[in-house]
Amino acid sequence: MLIERIYDEDLAQASYLIGCQAKGEAVVVDGRRDIAVYRDLAAKNGMKIVAVTETHIHADYLSGTRELAAATGAKIYVSGEGGPDWQYEFDGERLYDGDKITIGNISIQALHTPGHTPEHLSFLVTDGAFSDQPGYLLSGDFVFSGDLGRPDLLDEAAGGVDTRLMGAKQLFASLRDKFLTLPDYVQVHPGHGAGSACGKALGAIPSSTIGYERLYAWWGPYLAANDVQGFINELLDGQPDAHAYFGRMKRENRQGPAVMGERAPLVELDIADVAKDLAEDKVTFIDTRPNAVVHERSVTRSLNIPAGKSVASYGAWVVNPEADRNPLVLLAADQEQAQEVRDHLVRVGIDNVAGYVTGFEGLPTFTPRLIQPSELAGFDEAMVLDVRNRTEHAAGHIPGSHQLSGGRVMWHLDELPAEGTIVSYCQSGVRNSVAASALRRAGYDVVELDGSYNAWAAWNQARESVSAD
Incomplete structure (x- = not known):
């Protein structure tokens, strides 16, 4: 069996490829929309991606489940749990508590673990060629290294009203009735790491075990004492701000993100054409340079989204594709950097990139105060x-x-x-x-x-x- 963690430092988000070497088949869990990394990884290991699934309706990034299925022919599996208000609106086989995805000797069993969201699933993985007992848990946004998925995002960003208390109670029950019933040796592979806004104190360690979390996670004493109210108080206290774009991600992920298909390489635009479009407010200019350089001089009315590890996060802060339909023009060092920026932006549903320029002489400029x-x-x-x-x-x-x-x-x-x-x-x-x-x-x-x-x-x-x- 192969388990590969694909980590996006921009969104502190982990997706996984689980593969059976004997059968040459793989499943992707919680994939992102720029899918080349999964296809390359499968090809490198002589595998075909035959199934794609996700732990829940994500709020912090746009799911690549439909994108991968369209590109590879893989079968889609999504949660059918959570009740009528939390059903996916696109086609795919529904998974319920106890259901399994099987490839070769590998069994991937869905566990309904609500709390972060009502429909949330975790995936219990058994390598049948090695053991008849599960050895791995893909915990999504349920359990992180040293922390738990926050239950207040539906209130903070998705229009919920007082759902946090019910979510916190569900998290307590999911820990008690599902997580802590598993053997201590089971490895835990979470969906996020340090820096994610889906929890308040996520550890940077990429994985843990049931036993380690039982002994050392902050919530352990509350579960041991069956102190539900103390658990709720501690869980809800001090949660960070939820980004406003999370509401858009929730809607689009539930409806089914648009499938982009094969994307042509970005082209370098003629500066005179860009100047004309800027004058007519037909494009939005994105300055990807560091803020210290931008402070020296930048294009008038441009947005500063520095190239690097936080492009998706910062892009979603300041570009709302539902309200601003203008194509984006990227100021980048070269085509490679421009395409990397575009790959990050599509992770949060910012797809309309017209092209790039490598300089801005001839465009209107200003110096920030x-x-x-x-x-x-x-x-x-x-x-x-x-x-x-x-x-x-x-x-x-x-x-x-x-x-x-x-x-x-x-x-x-x-x-x-x-x-x-x-x-x-x-x-x-x-x-x-x-x-x-x-x-x-x-x-x-x-x-x-x-x-x-x-x-x-x-x-x-x-x-x-x-x-x-």
Whole structure:
């Protein structure tokens, strides 16, 4: 048997390929939409992808289940659990608690483990060529290394009302009745790692075991004492902000993400054509350079989505394809970087990329306004805006600042002043540059605090030390 973990550092998301070498067949679990990695991995191991499935209706990325099925002819399996309000709306065989997918000697059994979502499945894997007992659990967003999937996302991002308490109770029951009934030696392979917004304290370790989590996870003592209320209180306390785009992901994943099919290579666009389209507001310009470079000069009304490991996350913060139909033009170093950025964007349903340019001479430009921490006290601003998570804000912030995380700000413009200057900051400046660029494009007068909170905290500490002397 082969189990391969495919990890996306952008979204801190893990998908899995489970293969039977004897039969040359494989199943993909929780795949993403840029599917070349799965096809290449299967080919490398002489396997054909014959089945695709997923643990639940995801909120943080757009599922590649339909994309893989269309490309490979694989059969789709999705959860049939959760009741009438949580049924998938596209074709696929429904899996219920105890149902199995079989390839060769490998058995993949669905376990209904609600709590994070009502329809959530985990997959218990048995390698029949080695043992008649299960050895592996693909736990999705149910159990992570050292943490649990949050039960409040339906309230936070998907329009639910007070579903978090029921979800928390379901998580307790799923742990008690399913997870803790498994042998301690069973390996646990979760759907996310550190940095994901699907939990509050995910570990960076890629896998765990039933026994290790039983002994050392924070929730262990609550289960041992059957303390349901204490468990609920601890689980719900301190959860990070849920990004606003999660609601769109939920809808599209339930309905069935659009199948892209084979995608042509991105082409380099003529700068004169881009200038014309910008003047007519027919395209949206994406500056993929680091924020420090963008601060020197950038294209007017461009969005800053820095190339690197967080393209999908930042892209979904500031590009809403349901509201902005403009094709995207990427400023990239070359075609390879542009295509990598596009691959990340499609993971969150941002598909409309027209092409790329490698420079912007001839296009209208501007220089973003920055102020130093020492200037803030005398600055006449309408609002000081903290675009970090609420947990970061609670740990320390600029006095009088208003917290609205970068992943939510463009969906909550009613919280911002209609007139006047907004001074924005994050922790070091990267997230702030992304959010500030979107606010400028929306017509707000935004000034960025140079160095963000780190710079302000250092300046404030130095000022207080001088005052104390």
